[in-house]
Amino acid sequence: MKGLPPVLITAIVLVVGFGLCAMQFPNIASTRVVGNLLTDNAFVGIVATGMTFVIISGGIDLSVGSVIGFTTVFVALAIERWGVPPLVAFVAILVLSAAFGAAMGAVIHVFDLPPFIVTLAGMFLARGASFLLSTESVPITAPVYSTVSDFALRMPGGGRLSAIAIIMLVILIGGILLLRLTRFGANVYALGGGRATASLMGVAVGKMTIKIYMLSSLLAGTAGIVFSFYTSAGYSLSAVGVELDSIAAVVIGGTLLTGGQGSVIGTFLGVLIQGMIQTYINFDGTLSSWWTKIATGILLFAFIALQQGLVALARRPVATRAGAAS
Amino acid sequence: MENSLGPAPPLLEVRGISKSFGAVRALQEVDFTLRAGEIHALLGENGAGKSTLIKVVTGVFPRDAGVVRLGGDEVAPRSAKAALEAGIATVYQEVNLLPNLSVAQNLFLDRQPMRFGIVREGEMRRRAEALLTEFGLDIDVAAPLGNYSVAIQHVTAIARAVDLSARVLILDEPTASLDRHEVEILFGIMRQLARRGIGIVFVSHFLDQVYEISDRITVLRNGRLVGERETASLPRLELIRMMLGRELAETTSARAAAGDRPPREVCASFENYGKAGYVAPFNLELRHGEVVGLAGLLGSGRTETARLVFGAERPDGGQARVEGAPVRLQSPRDGVRQGFGYCPEERKTDGIVAELTVRENIVLALQAKRGLHRPLSRREQDEIARRYVKMLDIRPPDPERPVGLLSGGNQQKALLARWLATAPRLLVLDEPTRGIDVGAHAEIIRLIRELCDDGLALLVISSELDEIVTYSDRVVVLRDRAHVEELAGEAIDVTNILAAIAAEGAAKEARA
Amino acid sequence: AELTVGFSQIGSESGWRAAETSVSKQEAAKRKVNLKIADAQQKQENQIKAIRSFIAQNVDAIFLAPVVSTGWDAVLKEAKEAKIPVVLLDRDIDPSGKDLYLTAVTSDSVHEGEVAGDWLAKTVGDKACNIVELQGTVGASVAANRKKGFDTAIAKHANLKIVRSQTGDFTRAKGKEVMESFIKAEGGGKNICAVYAHNDDMMVGAIQAMKEAGLKPGKDILTVSIDAVPDIFKAMVAGEANATVELTPNMAGPAFDAVAAFKEKGTVPPKWIQTESRLLTATDNPQKEYDSKKGLGY
Amino acid sequence: MTMLLPRRGLAQILALIVILAVDRVVSPQFFDLRLQDGRLFGSLIDVLNRGTPVALLSLGMVLVIATRGIDLSVGAVMAICGAIAASLADSHGLPVVLAAALGAGLVCGLWNGFLVAVLGMQPIVATLILMVAGRGIAQLITEGRIVTFSSPDLVWLGNGAILGVPVPIAIALGMLILTGAVVRGSALGLLIEATGGNARASELAGVGTRAMILAVYVWCGVCASLAGVIAAADIMGADANNAGLWLELDAILAVVIGGTSLFGGRFSLVLAVLGALIIQTMNTGILLSGYPPEFNLLVKAVVVLAVLLLQSPKLSGFAGIMAPLRRAKP
Ligand SMILES: Nc1ncnc2c1ncn2[C@@H]1O[C@H](COP(=O)(O)OP(=O)(O)OP(=O)(O)O)[C@@H](O)[C@H]1O
Numbered sequence A: 001m002k003g004l005p006p007v008l009i010t011a012i013v014l015v016v017g018f019g020l021c022a023m024q025f026p027n028i029a030s031t032r033v034v035g036n037l038l039t040d041n042a043f044v045g046i047v048a049t050g051m052t053f054v055i056i057s058g059g060i061d062l063s064v065g066s067v068i069g070f071t072t073v074f075v076a077l078a079i080e081r082w083g084v085p086p087l088v089a090f091v092a093i094l095v096l097s098a099a100f101g102a103a104m105g106a107v108i109h110v111f112d113l114p115p116f117i118v119t120l121a122g123m124f125l126a127r128g129a130s131f132l133l134s135t136e137s138v139p140i141t142a143p144v145y146s147t148v149s150d151f152a153l154r155m156p157g158g159g160r161l162s163a164i165a166i167i168m169l170v171i172l173i174g175g176i177l178l179l180r181l182t183r184f185g186a187n188v189y190a191l192g193g194g195r196a197t198a199s200l201m202g203v204a205v206g207k208m209t210i211k212i213y214m215l216s217s218l219l220a221g222t223a224g225i226v227f228s229f230y231t232s233a234g235y236s237l238s239a240v241g242v243e244l245d246s247i248a249a250v251v252i253g254g255t256l257l258t259g260g261q262g263s264v265i266g267t268f269l270g271v272l273i274q275g276m277i278q279t280y281i282n283f284d285g286t287l288s289s290w291w292t293k294i295a296t297g298i299l300l301f302a303f304i305a306l307q308q309g310l311v312a313l314a315r316r317p318v319a320t321r322a323g324a325a326s
Numbered sequence B: 001m002e003n004s005l006g007p008a009p010p011l012l013e014v015r016g017i018s019k020s021f022g023a024v025r026a027l028q029e030v031d032f033t034l035r036a037g038e039i040h041a042l043l044g045e046n047g048a049g050k051s052t053l054i055k056v057v058t059g060v061f062p063r064d065a066g067v068v069r070l071g072g073d074e075v076a077p078r079s080a081k082a083a084l085e086a087g088i089a090t091v092y093q094e095v096n097l098l099p100n101l102s103v104a105q106n107l108f109l110d111r112q113p114m115r116f117g118i119v120r121e122g123e124m125r126r127r128a129e130a131l132l133t134e135f136g137l138d139i140d141v142a143a144p145l146g147n148y149s150v151a152i153q154h155v156t157a158i159a160r161a162v163d164l165s166a167r168v169l170i171l172d173e174p175t176a177s178l179d180r181h182e183v184e185i186l187f188g189i190m191r192q193l194a195r196r197g198i199g200i201v202f203v204s205h206f207l208d209q210v211y212e213i214s215d216r217i218t219v220l221r222n223g224r225l226v227g228e229r230e231t232a233s234l235p236r237l238e239l240i241r242m243m244l245g246r247e248l249a250e251t252t253s254a255r256a257a258a259g260d261r262p263p264r265e266v267c268a269s270f271e272n273y274g275k276a277g278y279v280a281p282f283n284l285e286l287r288h289g290e291v292v293g294l295a296g297l298l299g300s301g302r303t304e305t306a307r308l309v310f311g312a313e314r315p316d317g318g319q320a321r322v323e324g325a326p327v328r329l330q331s332p333r334d335g336v337r338q339g340f341g342y343c344p345e346e347r348k349t350d351g352i353v354a355e356l357t358v359r360e361n362i363v364l365a366l367q368a369k370r371g372l373h374r375p376l377s378r379r380e381q382d383e384i385a386r387r388y389v390k391m392l393d394i395r396p397p398d399p400e401r402p403v404g405l406l407s408g409g410n411q412q413k414a415l416l417a418r419w420l421a422t423a424p425r426l427l428v429l430d431e432p433t434r435g436i437d438v439g440a441h442a443e444i445i446r447l448i449r450e451l452c453d454d455g456l457a458l459l460v461i462s463s464e465l466d467e468i469v470t471y472s473d474r475v476v477v478l479r480d481r482a483h484v485e486e487l488a489g490e491a492i493d494v495t496n497i498l499a500a501i502a503a504e505g506a507a508k509e510a511r512a
Numbered sequence C: 001a002e003l004t005v006g007f008s009q010i011g012s013e014s015g016w017r018a019a020e021t022s023v024s025k026q027e028a029a030k031r032k033v034n035l036k037i038a039d040a041q042q043k044q045e046n047q048i049k050a051i052r053s054f055i056a057q058n059v060d061a062i063f064l065a066p067v068v069s070t071g072w073d074a075v076l077k078e079a080k081e082a083k084i085p086v087v088l089l090d091r092d093i094d095p096s097g098k099d100l101y102l103t104a105v106t107s108d109s110v111h112e113g114e115v116a117g118d119w120l121a122k123t124v125g126d127k128a129c130n131i132v133e134l135q136g137t138v139g140a141s142v143a144a145n146r147k148k149g150f151d152t153a154i155a156k157h158a159n160l161k162i163v164r165s166q167t168g169d170f171t172r173a174k175g176k177e178v179m180e181s182f183i184k185a186e187g188g189g190k191n192i193c194a195v196y197a198h199n200d201d202m203m204v205g206a207i208q209a210m211k212e213a214g215l216k217p218g219k220d221i222l223t224v225s226i227d228a229v230p231d232i233f234k235a236m237v238a239g240e241a242n243a244t245v246e247l248t249p250n251m252a253g254p255a256f257d258a259v260a261a262f263k264e265k266g267t268v269p270p271k272w273i274q275t276e277s278r279l280l281t282a283t284d285n286p287q288k289e290y291d292s293k294k295g296l297g298y
Numbered sequence D: 001m002t003m004l005l006p007r008r009g010l011a012q013i014l015a016l017i018v019i020l021a022v023d024r025v026v027s028p029q030f031f032d033l034r035l036q037d038g039r040l041f042g043s044l045i046d047v048l049n050r051g052t053p054v055a056l057l058s059l060g061m062v063l064v065i066a067t068r069g070i071d072l073s074v075g076a077v078m079a080i081c082g083a084i085a086a087s088l089a090d091s092h093g094l095p096v097v098l099a100a101a102l103g104a105g106l107v108c109g110l111w112n113g114f115l116v117a118v119l120g121m122q123p124i125v126a127t128l129i130l131m132v133a134g135r136g137i138a139q140l141i142t143e144g145r146i147v148t149f150s151s152p153d154l155v156w157l158g159n160g161a162i163l164g165v166p167v168p169i170a171i172a173l174g175m176l177i178l179t180g181a182v183v184r185g186s187a188l189g190l191l192i193e194a195t196g197g198n199a200r201a202s203e204l205a206g207v208g209t210r211a212m213i214l215a216v217y218v219w220c221g222v223c224a225s226l227a228g229v230i231a232a233a234d235i236m237g238a239d240a241n242n243a244g245l246w247l248e249l250d251a252i253l254a255v256v257i258g259g260t261s262l263f264g265g266r267f268s269l270v271l272a273v274l275g276a277l278i279i280q281t282m283n284t285g286i287l288l289s290g291y292p293p294e295f296n297l298l299v300k301a302v303v304v305l306a307v308l309l310l311q312s313p314k315l316s317g318f319a320g321i322m323a324p325l326r327r328a329k330p
């Protein structure tokens, strides 16, 4: 309402950052790199969309990385070892992961436990379960996989908008609509504003909690399928640490961890900012392992500081204007 | 009143409700009857169990025993949602809306107008505007509710409940933060609803309002039912006796006129003090042994003045002096160091630390003032806590209870105790009597006078003009975030204050 | 023209990995190759991103040290389309991708396990021997292979038996912790005749655990591990370690040569350039090994 | 009063006893103790010794969490300080080494505190920055190698013993007592709890909430640096790549098992340390059990959930047991 909305500021930060990177490495400003950015971050984008709902509702979901790992292993084994048709395997894993999320939501609500810890246990559980399925990585050779990974819309300039990037964009738009336009979305914000209050106002807090974690896990499952397309394999150690990446993306996107505020678009921008940091470091190519980490940290700090500075700036002029009026 | 003893079952019937929180028996075998079309006041001291009764009836708390019948059928709502669905709409005591959502979303949460599974945003806003217009509010319903003052939030909560109420409307202290005008509007709407056959439960500590609006009165004391009466046949003194279980030691409302007393020394003074966009620069002198009242409409800048004076807000110009010496007030810590105290109006968010005990809440400011390295020993803490629990009659008198579990009025007393414990030279009280029962109300006013006699300087904000008139030596009237008038001595009366407040319209017309 | 090579390195999870990176840089400098190293911080997705950005930058060749054996088809196909040769370093990828890379310079980690197992079998003779095993990270292919190789080697000897096996995550601290619990669980270490660790770092930790329990590693309990990092030779010099299997950190050298030959003369190298898995024991002049290795950035 | 007092801590103690009993079942010699080279030796000692880093981390973490914060960087800070200690150990005396390492921890804590208290960043992202960059800094110091040292002083910190008690355990105990004395002996505890319970209200009551927040992050950094030094001393080397990896999650878990809410407010140092011991008792039990490592995480997940359910306000075993007693009273 006052000055620039945070999402716009994040967008400005992204564009400015992109411009700076492109000045140093002109190759970055190509549709190829942009296409890669979307493809490479597709699964993070999908997971972060679900994470946005969870965080706006005042929760957190640490299990998503493990759910991705489990999904890839499950899908790979189902298709390659158990001879299940890919589509059936997808449906099965989506049902399974939704049930897993629902169970976490139910535990959080019924026993009144902190989401951080319940989903941490969920993280151990899903990762542990994927070890039990297989500790080896299992290649997937089903023809769907090569079809899907070969599919891409050519963009002018040689860039490829791959199938998984398209899936991510579709989910993203779905997420935006779900959060902005539906009763469910309004209730997510309500929960983040205060669970007790929302409950007094007649929101079915328990059901909402279950649905929100279900959504998050469902999207993590979807991200797992996308990840399996991305790598054509199932591997129990895949996507370790993705929960932190997606939480960071959500927060960089302007969503408050305390809940109640935020947007899916912001999250998407956050994902892109992180992807860009990575791309920049890859293009540079001179950084050792440690400088990579340090540079990532510094860039993360720079982006967040810049964003906060802009937000503070955007607030200030209004106060003085109002002051002048009085 | 029409169908006083008809054969039809009462609209809402509560029988033998009991409810304990651990060792505290909040309700014991309470009965309550609400008829269709009546406005029924539920009264009692702070902590009597009014809010608890309401929450038990609406299923927020599970009950230990008893039955609730709605239109003759037994109901057992297990959540606020279920109660809503059964036709009972409630405004709970704390403003229970979501500050992060827009006003419109708050009004229509979980019942938004939909089309094809999508919320019809425009339609919702239109309806929200229409609904609020009935309450005399003309605000941007798309803005987050948190942007608005408590009063507006409260009106919104009431509007939501009114719009929801199918059969029963329960209002727990709805008028605590409303001014006269808004109360009138609310009462108009309540009467209209009652005429439509809706039963209304009304909780308030303002007895005038109770007599004005209610048909019948039920009184609780210490979690027990004291009695149920027709309002018309219940004398006020009798009502107070029912509530307190004793006579109210009548505090004389006769003001000791300022002129009678020798001029006092200035405790703190503010010159050209102000903050752009917040409060226009003002001059203010606060003297030892003097109460300065701040009067004005909602949003006129009273709270802002208080925050500036205390140091909770940084001024962008002007000079503050304490005992003549220039000081800088940049943070609450500065204020505390100067011997100031400040009871904020928003008790829940700015006042109490809900999780900590009454004792810890009471010693907090004193401890902060003394600094880290000089901790109050447990014995000192106990002693201070016990002293103020007794002095202010905080109930239950258990200093080790988390303060969040106290009733609203008792939380207010704990806050007051927090500042009294620091032995301040200047105390700023923002709506100190909000939500406080008659007994305690009288007590607090007596206390204000006493503190004043002990040489304390007081700056008090209250929306109740009668009250301000009772204790103030001077009254500063605010309008549109500026100090517009100062009344002193004989000039202080309700009419004059109202005139100063209302001069706004006149001034505007003159300018035009 | 000078060659530009992009190297997608896994990360720096261990001393050996750090040595590989620094040796690669040395080898590149020797050959005046412009080497761009992208560190993936242990994540496959980062490696894929890195390869994509190498393609976007049109490098002359890509080196890939794959964090996992599967999942490279798509990105390697892109490299192929862009006509950029790819060389795998130190780990192979899944068979389906054979035509997607030029060559693989790797050791055979199953073989490494076998070498370790054979040494133990030979050293123990036909005494009964209870072995405890410190596994690498659960799910890591190297760990699985080194276990497989070792299991195959001792399967031929009924007197050798693995009594306990836990993961030490390839780290010293966990190696020590796990060994401590093995000692407690196996009668204060008296029932243990040998330790097999999937890497030297865990063994270094295990050696400390044994010493603290009053046992004499290398004498009371035999040790065999893999990698040949400098510190294990230090332990050998002190008589506290018995054997290690070398995994050379110089994978890039042969790879550069293969790429150069391919670029200049079109020579197609063999699909697999296998590095040697040398067995090194206390009799192989550990002090000299230590001195030669300690400057390599382990 | 009767409502709160007896319940605090009972659930944790019960959980610890149950897990110890299970450990005894999987490993009959679990409670055996003997003296080895003047140092107590046995599985119980392992639990305490291995639990030390997480216990130290949880001492700092519990204060941070009490102010409604969280510190994800502790693992990285451990790595930095371990690296510093290891690289200085053979050239400088123990006081210098310790001062440098603890000083680095303090600076890290200041940085986090600055981001949270002064710049107003959300704690989880603010500390995420150091979590990512910090490990890089540690690797920069060691250049990715494992820096070994042989300074007997520093080694003593990891492997020595005081009256038979391993030094790390003594240090952790000392830190618990020191932190307890500082926090509860001064008004710090109350002010931290007030800040975490309601920062706005505390600020208005004159509490220097920023200073409180800064202080807890600094203390958390110091605790992490001690943990890092001990971890390095333990393996006589600084493993910048792996030291403290993922331990932030264990520390947070310990704090929560210790009954401190992630929403700030009331905290308990002793119970947080107890939480760390519960986690380590479980870990050691897993190692002793002889199950294949594929099961480790599953066991951990189940135990964590069970311990938490035990404490759940809705399902508290104790509330259930005591409710009838309470009702029986007139
Ligand atoms: N959630 C709770 N847990 C424990 N005790 C509670 C809880 N809620 C209320 N109580 C106790 O129950 C008693 C009744 O409180 P209640 O809020 O119903 O009073 P009230 O009549 O509404 O007072 P007020 O006029 O101050 O709002 C008080 O002693 C209070 O401390």
Ligand SMILES: Nc1ncnc2c1ncn2[C@@H]1O[C@H](COP(=O)(O)OP(=O)(O)OP(=O)(O)O)[C@@H](O)[C@H]1O
Binding pocket: B147, B148, B149, B150, B151, B296, B297, B298, B299, B300, B301, B302, B303, B304, B345, B463
């Ligand atoms: N239109 C508005 N937009 C945004 N914030 C508002 C608006 N009106 C009031 N507020 C905020 O609401 C709070 C309460 O209003 P304010 O302090 O001005 O009222 P007041 O004169 O103190 O009256 P009262 O204390 O009875 O509410 C303040 O923090 C103020 O900044």
Ligand SMILES: [Mg+2]
Binding pocket: B050, B051, B052, B093, B172, B407, B408
């Ligand atoms: Mg009440």
Ligand SMILES: [Mg+2]
Binding pocket: B302, B303, B304, B345, B430
């Ligand atoms: Mg106000």
